[in-house]
Amino acid sequence: MDFLELWDLRKEFGNTVAVDGISFSVQQGEVFGLLGPNGAGKSTTISMLCGLLTPTAGKIYLKGKEVTRTSQEIKKVLGLVPQDVALYPSLTARENLTFWGKMYGLSGSLLAERVDEALEYCGLSDRAKDRIETYSGGMKRRINIGAALLHKPELLIMDEPTVGIDPQSRTHILDTVLRLNAEGVTVIYTSHYMEEVEHLCSRVAIMDRGKVLALGTKDELAKMVGDADKIEIVVGESAIPALKEIEAIPEVQSVSDGSGVVTVLVKQGHERLPQILEVLLRAGVKVRSVNITEPNLESVFLSLTGRALRD
Amino acid sequence: MRALEIAFKDIKTVVRDYKALTLIIAMPLILIVILGAALAPMFSKEDRIATFKVAFVDLNGGDIGTYVRQVFTSEELKDLITLVDAATEEDGRDLVLKGEAACAVIIPEAPSSTSPQDSLEIKVLGDAADSIRPEIVRGIANVFASQYSAVYAATGNVVEAVMRAAAQAQVALSSEDLSGLASKVADSVTEKTLKSRTVLAQSAMETTWISSAQYYTAGMSTMFVLFGGMLGVKSIIEERKMHTMARLFATKATKADILLGKTLATFLICLLQLLVLIGFTWGVLRVDWGGPVVAVLGVAAAMAFASTGFAMFIGSLAKTERVADGLVNASVQLMALLGGCAMPIYAFPAALHFVSQLTITRWGLQGFLSIMEGRGLAGALQPMLVMGLMGAVYLGFGLKRIRLE
Numbered sequence: 001m002d003f004l005e006l007w008d009l010r011k012e013f014g015n016t017v018a019v020d021g022i023s024f025s026v027q028q029g030e031v032f033g034l035l036g037p038n039g040a041g042k043s044t045t046i047s048m049l050c051g052l053l054t055p056t057a058g059k060i061y062l063k064g065k066e067v068t069r070t071s072q073e074i075k076k077v078l079g080l081v082p083q084d085v086a087l088y089p090s091l092t093a094r095e096n097l098t099f100w101g102k103m104y105g106l107s108g109s110l111l112a113e114r115v116d117e118a119l120e121y122c123g124l125s126d127r128a129k130d131r132i133e134t135y136s137g138g139m140k141r142r143i144n145i146g147a148a149l150l151h152k153p154e155l156l157i158m159d160e161p162t163v164g165i166d167p168q169s170r171t172h173i174l175d176t177v178l179r180l181n182a183e184g185v186t187v188i189y190t191s192h193y194m195e196e197v198e199h200l201c202s203r204v205a206i207m208d209r210g211k212v213l214a215l216g217t218k219d220e221l222a223k224m225v226g227d228a229d230k231i232e233i234v235v236g237e238s239a240i241p242a243l244k245e246i247e248a249i250p251e252v253q254s255v256s257d258g259s260g261v262v263t264v265l266v267k268q269g270h271e272r273l274p275q276i277l278e279v280l281l282r283a284g285v286k287v288r289s290v291n292i293t294e295p296n297l298e299s300v301f302l303s304l305t306g307r308a309l310r311d
Numbered sequence: 312m313r314a315l316e317i318a319f320k321d322i323k324t325v326v327r328d329y330k331a332l333t334l335i336i337a338m339p340l341i342l343i344v345i346l347g348a349a350l351a352p353m354f355s356k357e358d359r360i361a362t363f364k365v366a367f368v369d370l371n372g373g374d375i376g377t378y379v380r381q382v383f384t385s386e387e388l389k390d391l392i393t394l395v396d397a398a399t400e401e402d403g404r405d406l407v408l409k410g411e412a413a414c415a416v417i418i419p420e421a422p423s424s425t426s427p428q429d430s431l432e433i434k435v436l437g438d439a440a441d442s443i444r445p446e447i448v449r450g451i452a453n454v455f456a457s458q459y460s461a462v463y464a465a466t467g468n469v470v471e472a473v474m475r476a477a478a479q480a481q482v483a484l485s486s487e488d489l490s491g492l493a494s495k496v497a498d499s500v501t502e503k504t505l506k507s508r509t510v511l512a513q514s515a516m517e518t519t520w521i522s523s524a525q526y527y528t529a530g531m532s533t534m535f536v537l538f539g540g541m542l543g544v545k546s547i548i549e550e551r552k553m554h555t556m557a558r559l560f561a562t563k564a565t566k567a568d569i570l571l572g573k574t575l576a577t578f579l580i581c582l583l584q585l586l587v588l589i590g591f592t593w594g595v596l597r598v599d600w601g602g603p604v605v606a607v608l609g610v611a612a613a614m615a616f617a618s619t620g621f622a623m624f625i626g627s628l629a630k631t632e633r634v635a636d637g638l639v640n641a642s643v644q645l646m647a648l649l650g651g652c653a654m655p656i657y658a659f660p661a662a663l664h665f666v667s668q669l670t671i672t673r674w675g676l677q678g679f680l681s682i683m684e685g686r687g688l689a690g691a692l693q694p695m696l697v698m699g700l701m702g703a704v705y706l707g708f709g710l711k712r713i714r715l716e
Contacts, residue, residue, distance in 0.1 A: 050561045075563055086558040088320065090327040102316045103562035147558075 001064050003028040003186055004049075004155065009058035011044050018044040020210035021058065026155075026188060031181050033201030034190040035297055037307075041210040042190040043083055046159050049188070050080050079153030083160045085140040086147075089133035093124060093143050096132060097150060104151035111150075118146035123172060138169025145176060156180060157188045162196060174200060194298045206301055213304045222295045228253050229269030229292050230299045231276065233262040236286030245279045252276075254306050265302050313564045317572025318579060321546050325580055331542050335584045339535035343592060346531070346653075347524035363444050363657075366403035366415035367394040375459065376418045379433065382455055383416070392448070404436055410661025413437065414445035416452055432456060438664050441657040443521070446684060466496045521683055528598045529679035530652035532588045533672045536614055537643045539584040540622030541635065543577025547715065548632050556715055570710055577622050581615035601682035606691045610678035613698040617671045620702035623709025630714070646670040674698045 002025035011019040019041040026032045034042045047053040049060065051071020060068045067073040087096045097115045106114055119125040122142040132140060145161060158177065162170045177200055181187055191197050197204055198218055205215045214221055233239075239262045246255045251267040262280070266272045269292045280287055293299075301307075325331050365383065369376035383392055395412055397403040403415030414437035433452040437445025470493045477483075550556040559569055589607065592598040600607050625642065629635035647653060649663065650672025656664065667673040678694030 047557070052557050052560050072563070072565075075561065078561065080558060080561040082554050082558055082561075084554040086554040088324060088553075088555065090324050091320070095323075099316065099320050100558075100562065103313060103559060103564050105563050 002026065002061070003063060004188075005059075005061040006045075006049075007059040007061070009045065009048060009060065010056045011041075011048060011053060012056045017210050019048070019055075022205075022207070022210070022212045023058075024205050024212060024215055026186060027203075028154075028186050029181070029184060030202045031177065031187040031189055031200050033197040033204040034188065034207055035192070035194065035197045035204050035301070036190075036207035037192050037301075039209075040192075040207040042207055043159055044210075045207075046080075046157055046188070046190060049074065049157060050078060051075060074155075077154040079148035079151065079156045081145050081148045081156065081158040081161050083163065085137075085144045087132045087140065087143060090131055092129050092131050093119065093135075094128040096143065097147055100147040101150040106151060114150045114152075118149055121149060121176065122146040136166070136169075138165040138172075141165050141169055142172060142176075145173060149180070153185065155186045155188070157190075159190050160192070161189075162191070162193065194296060194301075198297055204297060206297070206304065208301070208305050208307075214300060218297065221297060221300045224300050224303065226267065226295070228265045228267050228295055228299060228303065230294075230296070230302065231264040231266060231269050231273060232291045232293075233264070233276070233280065234288040234290075235260055235262055235280065236288060239280060239283065239285045242279050242283035242285060245283075246276055249275050249279070254302055256302065256307050258307070263302060265299055313568040314571035314575060317559075317564070317569060318576040321543065321573065321576035322579055322583075324546065325542050328542075335535055335539040335542065335580075336587055339531040339588055340591065342531045343524070343528050343596070343598075346527040347522075362391055362393055363413040364393050364395050364406075364411065365448055366397045366406040366412040367418075368397045368400055368403040368415060369418045370400070370420045371418045378459070379416065379418055379452070379455060382451065388451075400434075400436075407436055407438055408661070410438075410664075413441060413657065414448050416448060438657075438661070441664070443655065443680075444657055446686075466493050469493075469496045521680060522599075524596065524598050525600075525683050526655070526680070528588075528592045528596070528600075529676055529683065530647075530672075532585060532592075533614060533650065533675035533679065534643065534647040534652040535588070536581050536585055536618045536675070537621060537646065537671070538639065539581045540577055540615075540618035541625065541639045541643075542580055543573060543619065544622040544626035544629075545632060545635055546576070547573055547626055547713065548629065548635055551715070552632070560715075566715060569715055570713070574619060574623065574706070574710070578615055578619040581618045582612060585611040585615060599683065600679070601685060601687075603687060606682045606688040607679070609688065609695055610675065610682065610691050610698075613678065613695040613702070614671070614675040617675070617698040617702035617705070620705030620707075620709060621671060623713060624705040625709075627709045627712035627714070646672045649673065651676050671698060671701055674701070 406412040417434035681690035
């Protein structure tokens with residue numbers, strides 16, 4: 001039996017379809033990734049899972065039991081790490097954790113014990129008495145995660161937990177996810193950082209514009225683009241006039257131009273690179289740098305949507 | 312239990328917010344001191360209230376009417392009160408409603424001098440919006456009525472004693488003799504009563520004396536508790552913005568827990584704010600809040616409840632902090648003005664008296680002033696009930712419409 005199942009889940013806001021009939025399942029004990037650019041529908045999906053939004057259509061099953069409209073059921077096993085730091089700035093870390101622990105139904109010595117554990121997990125025991133408003137962005141993010149662990153949830157949902165933080169805190173958070181998973185916690189991890197999802201997740205659903213475009217293990221997804229390499233060329237000005245000519249080069253699967261970067265998905269990238277650069281130079285485009293990477297989740301996304309994840 | 316935790320967390324957050332504390336505690340205290348000092352002449356004993364008209368309806372047409380008229384036109388009161396005759400109670404009421412008289416004094420048809428056993432009750436009709444002038448008149452009328460009733464009780468006792476003595480001495484007394492005796496006793500005692508009218512008028516007025524410091528302490532406390540209530544509602548908007556509300560919904564806390572917690576927090580913030588203001592002005596500024604303490608606490612609790620309801624109502628209308636701020640500033644200032652927090656209501660045109668009754672501030676102010684005037688818990692009951700009702704209506708609407716997610 002799947003731990004969590006989503007069947008044809010849909011969410012509309014007026015005339016806007018935020019999530020357009022997505023279906024996937026999450027196995028107990030896995031780290032499941034939701035990868036997609038901003039606006040792909042990841043956070044809306046998470047909000048429906050947590051009972052913060054009521055789906056317009058579709059069903060959610062937890063351990064085989066339907067919980068679409070009985071969010072209290074899922075809340076019993078759920079820990080949510082929101083995309084934004086959801087803490088009270090004027091309260092100390094310990095006061096924040098104690099409050100959230102009480103909201104999860106903890107009290108007395110068990111609560112105190114769990115708060116200490118969470119502080120330890122976050123590596124911030126020595127700053128427990130400091131107000132959150134005095135913390136750095138990365139430290140806030142760590143306490144943000146700690147607050148979701150107090151009641152030892154079976155399912156941890158992490159919505160873009162590393163946005164805007166320093167490398168040290170990012171490493172700490174990624175290590176924490178792996179450590180929790182090793183302890184048996186099922187994790188749903190959403191991000192638009194391909195490297196994080198590749199590093200953490202056993203299976204990945206790629207989302208864009210409210211739909212799941214592809215789902216599988218990293219290897220399964222990589223096979224979708226065959227052996228195409230991704231070439232990223234940083235340019236000085238718009239390369240739009242040259243895009244059609246690049247697209248016509250043999251073995252080129254897709255070309256996109258955004259934020260001063262031309263991204264080309266092409267087989268045998270090293271061999272095709274001179275041709276591509278020649279087209280750009282002929283079109284008067286100044287090339288600043290070039291980077292070739294082997295097939296990865298970003299390549300899959302590019303192949304499926306014709307756009308880069310950062311677009 | 313979760314609701315309590317949410318409430319305590321909110322209170323802790325407010326207590327640590329120095330800007331919020333400045334708004335709800337420091338600002339009213341500063342205004343109390345400034346307004347109390349600057350506008351003291353409005354409340355000075357000499358010219359605190361300009362001469363006002365009192366409609367005089369004499370349904371008795373006998374001695375009682377004459378005596379009461381003498382009291383109100385006496386040397387001691389002539390600079391304060393001008394009598395305007397009205398033929399019927401309806402005429403007197405009309406004069407009050409049109410704002411042509413501050414109140415109406417109705418001398419009843421009975422008791423008359425022929426039925427001395429009844430106690431005298433003089434009716435005073437006043438505009439509910441004016442908590443000062445009708446009270447002065449009511450005080451004078453009540454003291455007169457009780458003294459007058461005492462005179463007749465005394466007359467009856469004297470006549471009865473004379474009759475018993477005459478019977479023992481086997482002296483025959485005619486009804487004319489007894490009537491004459493009663494009349495002489497009554498006239499004598501009444502004359503003495505009327506001679507003491509200076510004391511009577513002054514004592515009645517002393518009981519309703521309110522200093523400017525008292526008035527503006529009550530007024531500013533009443534006004535600023537509405538700002539205190541808004542801190543509770545702004546915490547809902549802030550929690551939406553900070554995403555802690557979404558996180559709360561992802562815990563075991565239910566919508567009812569969150570709403571109850573927020574409502575409780577708002578109520579307790581308002582109540583604590585009022586208690587601090589009352590305590591500080593009483594202890595440090597020596598403002599007399601009257602008594603008993605339970606009455607002051609009762610009005611404070613009712614005011615805090617009404618403010619909580621109003622805050623939730625505003626919260627249901629405002630989606631952003633900026634809109635909430637705008638609505639609060641406009642509505643609180645309007646309510647403060649119409650409710651008499653800045654200027655006594657009796658100075659308003661008659662048409663605004665009714666409008667003022669629709670404001671929470673007017674009832675809060677009246678509740679506190681009633682206690683300061685010495686009318687105790689009984690005098691504060693009506694304002695407390697009205698504020699309770701207003702708070703319940705606002706709260707019901709607000710809780711039904713407020714958006715947490």
